[in-house]
Amino acid sequence: xxxxxxxxxxxxxxxxxxxxxxxxxxxxxxxxxxxxxxxxxxxxxxxxxxxxxxxxxxxxxxxxxxxxxxxxxxxxxxxxxxxxxxxxxxxxxxxxxxxxxxxxxxxxxxxxxxxxxxxxxxxxxxxxxxxxxxxxxxxxxxxxxxxxxxxxxxxxxxxxxxxxxxxxxxxxxxxxxxxxxxxxxxxxxxxxxxxxxxxxxxxxxxxxxxxxxxxxxxxxxxxxxxxxxxxxxxxxxxxxxxxxxxxxxxxxxxxxxxxxxxxxxxxxxxxxxxxxxxxxxxxxxxxxxxxxxxxxxxxxxxxxxxxxxxxxxxxxxxxxxxxxxxxxxxxxxxxxxx
Amino acid sequence: xxxxxxxxxxxxxxxxxxxxxxxxxxxxxxxxxxxxxxxxxxxxxxxxxxxxxxxxxxxxxxxxxxxxxxxxxxxxxxxxxxxxxxxxxxxxxxxxxxxxxxxxxxxxxxxxxxxxxxxxxxxxxxxxxxxxxxxxxxxxxxxxxxxxxxxxxxxxxxxxxxxxxxxxxxxxxxxxxxxxxxxxxxxxxxxxxxxxxxxxxxxxxxxxxxxxxxxxxxxxxxxxxxxxxxxxxxxxxxxxxxxxxxxxxxxxxxxxxxxxxxxxxxxxxxxxxxxxxxxxxxxxxxxxxxxxxxxxxxxxxxxxxxxxxxxxxxxxxxxxxxxxxxxxxxxxxxxxxxxxxxxxxxxxxxxxxxx
Numbered sequence: 001x002x003x004x005x006x007x008x009x010x011x012x013x014x015x016x017x018x019x020x021x022x023x024x025x026x027x028x029x030x031x032x033x034x035x036x037x038x039x040x041x042x043x044x045x046x047x048x049x050x051x052x053x054x055x056x057x058x059x060x061x062x063x064x065x066x067x068x069x070x071x072x073x074x075x076x077x078x079x080x081x082x083x084x085x086x087x088x089x090x091x092x093x094x095x096x097x098x099x100x101x102x103x104x105x106x107x108x109x110x111x112x113x114x115x116x117x118x119x120x121x122x123x124x125x126x127x128x129x130x131x132x133x134x135x136x137x138x139x140x141x142x143x144x145x146x147x148x149x150x151x152x153x154x155x156x157x158x159x160x161x162x163x164x165x166x167x168x169x170x171x172x173x174x175x176x177x178x179x180x181x182x183x184x185x186x187x188x189x190x191x192x193x194x195x196x197x198x199x200x201x202x203x204x205x206x207x208x209x210x211x212x213x214x215x216x217x218x219x220x221x222x223x224x225x226x227x228x229x230x231x232x233x234x235x236x237x238x239x240x241x242x243x244x245x246x247x248x249x250x251x252x253x254x255x256x257x258x259x260x261x262x263x264x265x266x267x268x269x270x271x272x273x274x275x276x277x278x279x280x281x282x283x284x285x286x287x288x289x290x291x292x293x294x295x296x297x298x299x300x301x302x303x304x305x306x307x308x309x310x311x312x313x314x315x316x317x318x319x320x321x322x323x324x325x326x327x328x329x330x331x332x333x334x335x336x337x338x
Numbered sequence: 339x340x341x342x343x344x345x346x347x348x349x350x351x352x353x354x355x356x357x358x359x360x361x362x363x364x365x366x367x368x369x370x371x372x373x374x375x376x377x378x379x380x381x382x383x384x385x386x387x388x389x390x391x392x393x394x395x396x397x398x399x400x401x402x403x404x405x406x407x408x409x410x411x412x413x414x415x416x417x418x419x420x421x422x423x424x425x426x427x428x429x430x431x432x433x434x435x436x437x438x439x440x441x442x443x444x445x446x447x448x449x450x451x452x453x454x455x456x457x458x459x460x461x462x463x464x465x466x467x468x469x470x471x472x473x474x475x476x477x478x479x480x481x482x483x484x485x486x487x488x489x490x491x492x493x494x495x496x497x498x499x500x501x502x503x504x505x506x507x508x509x510x511x512x513x514x515x516x517x518x519x520x521x522x523x524x525x526x527x528x529x530x531x532x533x534x535x536x537x538x539x540x541x542x543x544x545x546x547x548x549x550x551x552x553x554x555x556x557x558x559x560x561x562x563x564x565x566x567x568x569x570x571x572x573x574x575x576x577x578x579x580x581x582x583x584x585x586x587x588x589x590x591x592x593x594x595x596x597x598x599x600x601x602x603x604x605x606x607x608x609x610x611x612x613x614x615x616x617x618x619x620x621x622x623x624x625x626x627x628x629x630x631x632x633x634x635x636x637x638x639x640x641x642x643x644x645x646x647x648x649x650x651x652x653x654x655x656x657x658x659x660x661x662x663x664x665x666x667x668x669x670x671x672x673x674x675x676x677x678x679x680x681x682x683x684x685x686x687x688x689x690x691x692x693x
Contacts, residue, residue, distance in 0.1 A: 068484065115663065119670040124483040125610070125620060126666070128421070129659040132607050136656030143652060256652055264491040267484075277484055308503045310495035317492035321474075324485070328478040 012326065013274035013286050020293050027296065031303045038169065039179045045295035050184035051076065051247030052294070055262065056269040056287045057195045058239030063270050064199070064212045065232045066279030067116060067123035071130030072240045073262035075108060077254075078134040079244025084146035084254030087154060094154040098245055105241025106234055108134070113233030117226040131263065138256050145255040148248070157183055158249045184246040191239060195284045208232055212279025261313065265294050268320040276327055293319070352617045352665075353632040360639045364391075367646065387522045391642065399638030400526035401427070401585040401602075405609035406634040407537045408574075408581030410618060410625050414554045415574040416475055417622030418482025419610050423582040425493025426467045427602030430586030432497030434460035435506040435596035438513065445507045453512055460590075461583040467493065468579020472572035490606070497598040507595040517592030526588045533584060534631060541627065550574060554622035604655055608637050611658055614665045 028037045035041060046053075055072050062069045079101045086097040108130065115126045148154055161180040169177055199205035207228045210218040219225050247259060271277065272293055273286030297319075298312040364378040374380075381390035405423050412420045437459050440450035449456070467489055474485035516525055541547040552560045553567045561567045582602075589601050614620055615636060616629030637658070644654050667673055 070487075115667065119667055119672050121666050121670050122418075122620065124419070124421075124481075126663065128607065128610070129662045129666075131659075132604065132655035132662075133659035136653050136659065139650065139652035140656060143650065261491055264487065267487065277481060308499060310498040310503065313495035314492050314499065317488050317495070321488045324474070324480055324488070325478055328480055331479075 010274075012323070012330070013283065013289075015326075016272055016274060016286060016289050016293065019272075020289055020296065023293065023296050023300070027300050027303070031300070034303050036299075036303060038177075039164075040177070041299065043164075043179055043181055043185075045292060045299055046185045046188075047182045048250065048298075049291050049295045050182065050188040051243040051245075051250065052262065052265055052269065053188035053288060053291050054191045054243030054246055055240050056266045056273075056291050057191050057284050058236035058243070059263075059266040060270045060273070060275050060282055060284050060287045061195065061199070061208060061232050061239075062123075062236045063267075063275045063277065064208045064279055064282050065229055066212045066215070067229070067232070068267065068277075069112070069127045069233065069236045069240075070124065070263040070267070071108070071112065071127040071134055072236070072243075072266055073259045073264075074131045074134035074138070075105065075237065075240045076244040076247050076259040076262055077256065078138045078141070079105075079241055080248040080251065080258050081138045081141050081146070081254035081256070083154075083245070083248045084148050085142045087148050087151045088146050089142070094151045094157075101245060102238065102241050105237045105244075109234035109237030110230070112237065113230035116233060117229035135256070138254075138258075142254070143256060145253055147253045149252075154249070155252075158252055162186065182249070184249050187242065187246055191242060192284055192288055195239070199284060204228065204231060209280055212276075212281070214280070264313075264320075265291075265316065268316050268323075269294055271320055271323050271327075277324065278331070350617060350626070350629055350632070353615055353629045353636060356615060357632060357636045357639065360636060360643060364639075364643055364646075367643070383522060387519050388524065393524065393527075395635060395638045395642055396527050396530075397524040398526075398642070399635045400530040400588050401605060402608045402612055402634040402637055403530045403631055404533050404581050404585040404588070405605060406612040406616070406630040407533060407627065408578030409609040409613050410616070410627055410630040411550055411574040412482070412578045413610075413613050413618060413620055414622055414625035415550045415571050416482050417554060417620075418475070419606070419613075419620070420471060420486045420575065420578050420582075421483055421606045421610075422467065422471060422486040422489035422493055423578065423585070423609055424602035424605035425490050425497070426464050426579060426582035427586035427589055427605060428596075428598050428600075429467065429493040429497040429500075430460040430464050430583045431590035431596040431601045432500040432506075432598050433463045434587070434590060435508050436500040438508045438510075439506050441500075442502060443506070444502075444504045445509070447509045449508075449510060449513075453510075457587060460587065461580065464579045464583025464586065465576055466579070467582070468576040469572070471579065472575030475575060476568040476571040494598060497596070501596050501598050505595050505597050509594060513591060514594045515591070517588060517590075517594070526592070529584070529588060533581070538627065546573075547625075551624050555624070607655065607658055607662070608634070611637055611662050611665075614662060614669070619669060620666060 055076065059069060059072065082101055082104070083094070083097050086092045086100070087094060112126050112130050115121050116123045160183050162183065163178045163180045199208065207218070207223050210221065210223055211225050211228055215225060248254070251258065269290030270282065270287045271290070273283070273288070273290030275282030275286065294316055297315050301307050301309060301312040361378065365376070368374065368377045378391050381388060381393055383389065409420060409423065412418070434456045437451050438449050438453065438456040439446040471486050471489060474480045475482045516529070518525055520528060549565055549570050552563070553565060553570045557567045585605070586602060590596060610620075612634035613630050615633030616626060616631070618625050618629060640657070641654060644657065645651070649657075
């Protein structure tokens, strides 16, 4: 007789998926009169969090190696500021700026990754310095809020609606409402799928899992641990830059206080999605579900209308705490079994 | 040559060197501006209170210095940093002002409850935050920075919640006194002095400091030697929480309001930078409190200098981040090996030349 065993790792992911379904269903029941049941509400969660999905994918790769990257929120803010100031004050065209941002992301990741992988400094310290550096740079570039209005390509990209052929409904005035997606969502979903394929089928992806599982045995197996770690941080910063562009397409502005706490959301999405903080276990689709849970929480808080927006921060923190403790408990059980 | 090496290898070399460097920059800046070269060091009495740039640095550096005490202990015992201190400061402000003003009021000139209850509740909240962090780190074996990340985000949010997302003003003279003046001396300086005195007395006359260092150097060995490692780490985090609360008390009273969004913003970087600048390894183990304190005041001196040079507070993190990275790079093992090899090569070249 062979029993199908659920190991603790897939159990974490299962808990996450169930949590999301319960949360969303709860929202549908409580706020059905406020339009929570429409397909568009769900799509809006995706649209609002497209940037976060990209960032969380990168974060997952870094966390799989056992590291962490808390510079992402500030990097997104810096990207938005460069885009906004570049378009409005320097008069550059947006495709050039987007390439520039991606290059900056790669360089940023190279510096951080070098310090972490080759100089053996704690990832947290390095990326925290990176976080303050990027946030400060945002203020150095411009201290005012800059809105993007003049660039045609950028505004068209931001305004582009991709309508879905199903799920439409009549609103109160009898006008057909067709659910739509933004281009950012498509980008984010492509990123998730590419990262998933990369983690699953490429040598680099498998090395990431191996290093996170056990760095020593990965070294003994002949893997280049330092190079892989460096690449992981470069990938994270690169994906963060893509996320930054998506984020900017959503907000259409650059401010110094933009995307504060985004790193927290990205980390909690990964952790809630079943990525172990110690590395080696995790899945980028789990992180996607994690982002959706985060989005649902803030959406519920917004739909309620009476709650202060900081509630969504608190609930996310509580969830993060819960999942971290759960992970630690599972790890203890595993240890005691050995 | 050898005496120079001896000096550079002293533990307090880095903080004192950087402090002297900052002072020199100030003197040069003053001279360039046409002021007397020693304007930086002059202390006068204006309007009945002490006045001068040094006083200003000691006054404004209070928060960083108090935080540095707690952070030094945390870094030493658990090889990780507590990044929630800034948020805990802000949470203290929210709690204290909410109680003093009564929930929902934003501008009061009378206490709703006695001052001591407000401050006590605030400090207690800060201690509970420390307890929470310490529990996660010591008993759940979670990396310190991930564990404190929870409160880093939630602390400020809870503070906002307590203040109903508004800035709560408490316009009572006795409340402002904590951030103001006693006689002609700024109160924050006295508070910092008291904290430093208590901390150094405790470390000098009890074995706590030794315990903390031994736990930081090797957690398992200390446990086998009979220390309760987890309890010591927990204690360090509670002390760090309390320090964050005290720093929050000064910061809140200074502006006699709970500006939850801005109190303690980026303070965690200052505290960690102070510890690193003080010559302490961020990898845990031995610590040097005096170094951290000099580091904290040096950072404030850098801040004041940057402000004088026209760099806004929003931009200064760039410089601090670069300093942090430089310090940790110099401290890292591969870099040390590299410098050693470089030194050896030089000696070899010398030897070859002599031969």
